Amino acid sequence: MMNCKTIMLSALSLLATATWAQSYHYETVKGDPMQTRIYTLPNGLKVYTSVNKEKPRLQTYIAVRTGSRNDPKETTGLAHYLEHLMFKGTTHFGTSNLAAEQPLLDSIENRFEQYRHITDPVARKRWYEKIDSLSQLAAKYNIPNEYDKMMASIGSEGSNAYTSNDVTCYQEDIPNNEIDTWAKIQADRFQNMVIRGFHTELEAVYEEYNIGLSSDGNKEWTALGKKLYPTHPYGTQTTIGTQEHLKNPSIVNIKNYFHRYYVPNNVAICLAGDFDPNKAVATIDKYFGSWKPSTTLSRPEYAPVADLKQHVDTTVVGQEAENVILGWKFDKAASDQSDTLSFISDLLSNGKAGLMDVDLNQPMKVMSAGTGVEGLADYTTFIAEGEPKQGQKLEEVRDLMLAEIEKLKRGEFDENLMKAVLANKKLNMLRGLSSNRNRTEMMKDAFINGESWQHVVGQLDRMSKITKEQIVDFARRHFLDNYVCVYKRLGNDTTIHKIEKPHITPIPTNNDKHSDFLTAVVNSKPEPIQPQFIDFNKDLAKGKMKNGAEVLYKQNATDDLFDLSLVFPVGRENSKQLQVAADYLDYVGTATRSANDIKKAFYQLACDYSVSVSDDETRVSLSGLNENMPAALKLMGDYINHAKADAESYNKFVGLTLKSRNDAKGNQRVCFSALRQYGEYGPYNGFRNKMSADELHKANPQQLLAQLKNLGKYTLLYYGATPMKQLEATVAKSYPCTMKTTLPAARRYTRTTTTQNEVWIAPYDAKNIYMTQYLNENKQWTPEQAPVNALFGEYFGGGMNAIVFQELREARGLAYSAGAWLTTPDRKGDPECFNTYIITQNDKMTDCIKEFNQLLNNMPERQAGLDLAKQSLMKSIATARTTKFSVLNAYLTARKRGLNYDINRVIYDKLPSLTMADLVKFAKENISGKPYRYIILGDEKELDMNTLQKIGPVKRLTKEEIFGF
Known part of the structure; x- marks a missing residue:
């Protein structure tokens, strides 16, 4: 039942000088584990709140109930572009003189309206030059990044936004003592937005569009929408928009859109974290209460999309x-169909015991197969996706997945599977409560999809009442020959055409200017939050088991969940066979249990397991319901110690492994990861150090599995409710400790030094490049360097307020993504390194290199930027809390670096005394005029190779070299 409560807030909870009281009504739902309150202000603004006191921070979402679904047909991509422009300022910040700036902005707006109707290329170029010139005049008053500076000053993390079909959502993770300042900024932003810096930000959207051209997943999703929703915006237009519309933007349409949808009765503010909801809603009312609602709020409505009469194929x-x-296609997300669809998805595919898991993935009849549900405001899409084995036709994969759905329709599944699905959904719900972001996501989805909170909270209860007969009946009625099938095939996509780079004169960053609004925010002094650093002598317990294993223990007094890891100090540097053994384990059973039996047993226990291998360690991990921990641990110990290989499963596994490796060569991001590893470590690196095809075929699979039970002495990490002595006895019984490993000594991966400027390039056919400049002079990291390293990273290359982002994206529109960072080594004795990073169009590469090197060799000195970077770091560290299982991992991480204390304490204590002179000295000694290795993934035919050859010797690498096969 929905309960309505009334809270009387005293004057002190509203304004210190107020002499009146305000009453706020909120709604709650009985049995809600998040204890959510839903307020509705007089202007229609919704405020969702949920308290989680784990750390003194607050996840905030401001969700606008509009997205690309509501884009005008003639300017698709508008909602997404508006999202970008919302960061550019208001009538109060982002400008040094609004009165002088406004006429210029109006003129730019008018010129863009004319520009979008010009078709002659020569005339368009001339007209754009006029816009560019006018933009230079307006830019004299523009102060870029003031929003980002304010967010940095209050210690916000994860400052971002996104646009989808039905929603545009603005996100900040703030200290809980900054809610007043945050609300003040956001209220101004949503009521007084000004469109400025238009043409440079448009370039960032172009870059985002060009990056998406390389994503086959984007193409598939677009193709699916076109066929499934041919008369609805879900299928007729994309969030990023068309190329033609991006070339011809309309500021007029953007303003009209903003005034139509960015109104309080179309917006929800979602808050989760450690705060007082009563005071929070009063603060929000204080700043947002004057926001005028729309009396004519509406959205475009569309006739129902007709059901398909038979399946439709597209490629x-x-x-x-x-x-x-x-x-x-199914009903909207807020319908009760969503319960059944979610249930069916997990019955078919849950990673362990679903029909597709058992019948297709485990016996390796396909590369992979799975299902999912995407619920939107108007319709829900149920998805089944499969990848073929080597030589397997996509049509066969399709038929195999359809056969599993037919099996569901015939009721050929155990009711115990239904019970296990419910148990695991409850487990995931409990896990989700620890995440503020997860809480705000749920609130946001409910608001956007028009779903009552009572309906959200009641889902598990409703699902618990669904019977097998109802599942079967639903599947028989709805899963017919009325689907869309999208085949993603290998081939050259001749339809891809990038948006060409227009000429843009860099705009000034005006870093010597600041608005009064910014000054007030930076100088605000809320009651400070005191930092809490980990004390490795108090915040965890340490012990030793009788078998010699070290124990790191932390008690969970909050819920019935546990996390457990057995950490063995051997990894890929000891044996490249370990990763293969861990991967192959997933496909075998024991003498008494099949692989499917084992997965089903874990699923029924509502426990997850994994065996992960890194460079220098192997982890056997368990998590789930603590009451089932002993049974899960016993199951895991028996599984690893008695795993039984067989030739048939191993040969299939090798086939999947080799195909997966070959597939990776077609993925741009994976190719860049492989290239970076080669460029930084040389041919002996973690990416290439794999068993060859010949070694895989010749290996004895039982001997491979035997490595997993001969890993030596482990360290036990545990967070849960079981007392330490009882835990030790349980683990010793289920998982005996081998004192010595049979694996060879480690051969460490070693970063190569850079002694001269040089270019290492590998091929990838795309409209953009991925590039990093790598520097390693083999300087050893020491904890004393940590404060200046941290401050330099925040000031120079860290986020949207950093030098790199401001100069390369904001001022010049050269990239969608750009940054720079110092690498703190994971292990004592390893060197610290420096990297830049950028994704940009091929024809912008030369400009990017030039500008990046200007910044590296002559780091701009901006005292205000330094002060903000320092303020941001101090607040982030003060509000950080390492809790639960993370405390144990933090201890191991510190120990690997040779530390017995929390390094954040050193950074926090030293930051106040650091000066610009310290950063200038650091830059001159560590990044300026240094020999860099330019590591580039791109298509030589579209790059300015003359420029690259002038940098230094060019080393061309093949995909075979960087992948090792």
Whole structure:
């Protein structure tokens, strides 16, 4: 039942000088584990609140109930572009003289309206030059990044936004003592937005569009929408928009859109964290209460999309791995169909015991197969996706997945599976409560999809009442030959055409200017939050088991969940066979249990397991319901110590492994990861150090599995409710400790030094490049360097307020993503390194290199930026809290670096005394005029190779070299 409560807030909870009281009504739902309150202010603004006291921070979402679904047909991509412009300032910040700036902005707006109707290329170029010139005049008054500076000053983390079909959402993770300042900024932003810096930000959107051209997944999703929703914006227009519309933007349309949808009765503020909801809603009312609602709020409405009479096939091509997607159309996300669809998805695919897991993935009949549900405001899409084995046709994968759905329709599944699905959904719900972001996501989805909170909270209860007969009946009625099938095949996509780079004169960053609004925010002094650093002598317990294993223990007094890891100090540097053994384990059973039996047993226990291998350690991990921990641990110990290989499963596994490796060569991001590893470590690196195809074929699979039970002495990490002595006895019984490993000594991966400027380039056919400049002079990291390293990273290359982002994106529109950072080594004795990073269009590469090097060799000195960077770091550290299982991992991480204390304490204590002179000295000694290795993934045919050859010797690498096969 929905309960209505009334809270009387005293004058002190509203304004210190107020002499009146305000009453706020809120709604709650009985049995809500998040204890959510939903307020509705007089202007219609919704405020969702949920308290989680784990750390003194607050996740904030401001969700606008509009997205690309509501884009005008003639300017698609508008909602997304507006999202970008919302960071550019208001009538109060982002400008040094609004009165002088406004006429210029109006003129730019008018010129863009004319520009979008010009078709002659020469005339368009001339007109754009006029816009560019006018933008230079307006830019004299523009103060870029003031929003980012304010967010940095209050210690916000994860400052971002996104746009989708039905929503535009603005996100900040703030200290809980900054809610007043945050609300003040956001209220001004949503009521007084000004469109400025238009043409440079448009370039960032172009870059985002061009990056998306390389994603075959984007193509598939677009193709699915076109066929499944041919008369609805879900299928007729994309969030990023069309190329033609991005070339011809309309500021007029953007303003109209903003005034139509960015109104309080179309917005929800979602808050989760450690705060007082009564005071929070009063603060929000204080700043947002004057926001005028719309009396004519509406959105475009569309006739119902007709059901398909038979399945429809469509095909997209590209470089990435082949796969096939099936999609069915269902009712909106807020309907009760969503309960059944979620249930069906987990019955078919849950990673362990679903029909597709058991019948297709485990016996390796396909590369992979799975299902999912995307619920939107108007419709829900049920998805089945499969990847083929080597030589397997996509049509066969399709038929195998359809056969599993037919099996569901015939009721060929155990009711115990239904019970296990419910148990695991409850487990995931409990896990989700620890995440403020997860809480705000749920609130946001409910608001955007028009779903009552009572309906959200009641989902598990409703699902617990669904019977097998109802599942079967639903599947029989809805999963018919009415789906869309998208085949993703290998091929050259000739339809890809990037948006060409227009000429843009860099705008000034005006870092010597600041608005009064910014000054007030930076100088605000809320009651400070005191930092809490980990004390490794108090915040965890340490012990030793009788078998010699070290124990790191932390008690969970909050819930019935546990996390446990057995950490063995051997990894890929000891044996490249370890990763293969861990991967192959997933496909074998024991003499008494099949692989499927084992997965089903874990799923029924509502426990997850994994065996992960890193460079220098192997982890056997368990998590789930603590009452089932002993049974899960016993199951895991028996599994690893008695795993039984067989030739048939191993040969299939090798086939999947080799295909997966080959598929990776078609993925741009994976290729860049492989290239970076090669560029930084040389040919002996973690990416290449794999068993070859010949070694895989010749290996004895039982001997491979035997490595997993001969890893030597482990360290036990545990967070849960079981007392330490009882835990030790349980673990010793289920998982005996081998004192010595049979694996060879480690051969460490070693970063190569850079002694001269040089270019290492590997091929990838795309409209953009990925590039990093790598520097390693083999300087050893010491904890004393940590404060200046941290401050330099925040000031120079860290986020949207950093030098790199401001100069390369904001001032010049050269990239969508750019940054720079110092690498703190994971292990004592390893060197610290420096990297830049950028994704940009091929024809912008030369400009990017030039500008990046200007910044590296002559780091701009901006005292205000330094002060903000320092303020941001101090507040972030003060409000950080390492809790639960993370405390144990933090201890191990510190120990690997040779530390027995929390390094954040050193940074926090030293930051106040650091000066610009310290940073200038640091830059001159560590990044300026240094020999860099330019590591570039791109298509030589579209790059200015003359510029690269002038940098230094060019080393061309093949995909075979960087992948090692």
